Amino acid sequence: MTSVITGDIIKSERISDPTLWLDTLKSALTYLTKNSDNWELFRGDSFQIEIADITNSFEAAIYIKAALKSHKSLDARMALGIGNKSFTGKNITESNGEVFQFSGETLEQLKKEKVTFKIKTPNPKLDVELNLYFKLAFTIMDNWTSNAAEIVKLHLENPNMTQAALGKTIGITQNTVSERQKRAYLNEIMELNLMFKKKISTFLI
Numbered sequence: 001m002t003s004v005i006t007g008d009i010i011k012s013e014r015i016s017d018p019t020l021w022l023d024t025l026k027s028a029l030t031y032l033t034k035n036s037d038n039w040e041l042f043r044g045d046s047f048q049i050e051i052a053d054i055t056n057s058f059e060a061a062i063y064i065k066a067a068l069k070s071h072k073s074l075d076a077r078m079a080l081g082i083g084n085k086s087f088t089g090k091n092i093t094e095s096n097g098e099v100f101q102f103s104g105e106t107l108e109q110l111k112k113e114k115v116t117f118k119i120k121t122p123n124p125k126l127d128v129e130l131n132l133y134f135k136l137a138f139t140i141m142d143n144w145t146s147n148a149a150e151i152v153k154l155h156l157e158n159p160n161m162t163q164a165a166l167g168k169t170i171g172i173t174q175n176t177v178s179e180r181q182k183r184a185y186l187n188e189i190m191e192l193n194l195m196f197k198k199k200i201s202t203f204l205i
Contacts (some may be wrong), residue, residue: 001204002085003057004092005040006103007064007078009157010116014073021045021074028067032060040092047076047094048103054082054198054204062116062157062189065141069149070073075116075142079106082121082204098122116142126203130196137192146182148184151177155186 009021022041029039039049045198049064051057061078068074080104086096103121110118117138119130144152154166163176164180181187 001083002099003051003079003080003082004099005057005061005064005080005098006053007066008043008107009074010075010077011043017158021068023062024067024074025070025076026070031067031154032063037091038168042093042162050085050092055200057082058119058196059156059193062141062193063153065117065142065173066149066153069141069144070153076108077107077116079103079110080117080119081106082119086156089119105180121200121204123203126199129174130199133192133195137189140142141189144184146169150188152184152186152189155187157182 005036009015010026012018013020015021025041025047029047030036032049032051033039038052039047041047044157049060051060057080061080068076078103081098081099081101083102084097085099104119106118110116115135115138117134119134121127151166151169154169155161158166158169159204161169162174163177167174167177
């Protein structure tokens with residue numbers, strides 16, 4: 001069993017400099033997996049990445065969201081599929097299996113439902129529960145400021161770093177770091193991530 005995130009850049013046609021989202025997205029995907037065969041950009045503004053450890057898949061989505069929203073004009077819709085992979089191709093878009101169907105079909109639903117994140121797994125009951133939590137969480141994340149998103153990204157990259165140390169890396173005070181983390185609801189989102197890990201481990205592994 002594996003996980004796949006399929007996404008697209010929201011209103012990419014309105015971004016005057018496409019290299020901004022391209023470079024930001026490529027950097028985020030490369031950070032999440034060193035194997036370039038595990039991610040790909042396609043159809044202009046769409047992307048797909050496989051996260052082999054399914055317990056880390058929601059955190060990967062948070063990271064992509066934070067990386068993009070660190071820039072004021074950037075954001076993405078993302079669908080997380082968890083399931084089996086029946087065929088491994090030369091690159092991710094040539095691979096096949098239910099996990100790719102789950103992720104791809106769910107992304108199409110997002111556009112109709114006007115939400116920016118959903119999950120689909122082999123367990124429909126789990127999906128209903130998690131998607132309620134995610135709908136609430138992404139209501140917050142969709143409204144992150146660039147400063148809030150930047151501090152979330154930095155925390156995910158350095159989870160054991162103190163607020164003072166985080167602040168030093170980007171030239172702000174510990175108090176400012178704390179304020180930005182609170183505005184991002186970072187603690188609550190990380191609590192949701194822990195709950196996700198436990199539920200996924202219980203129901204699917």
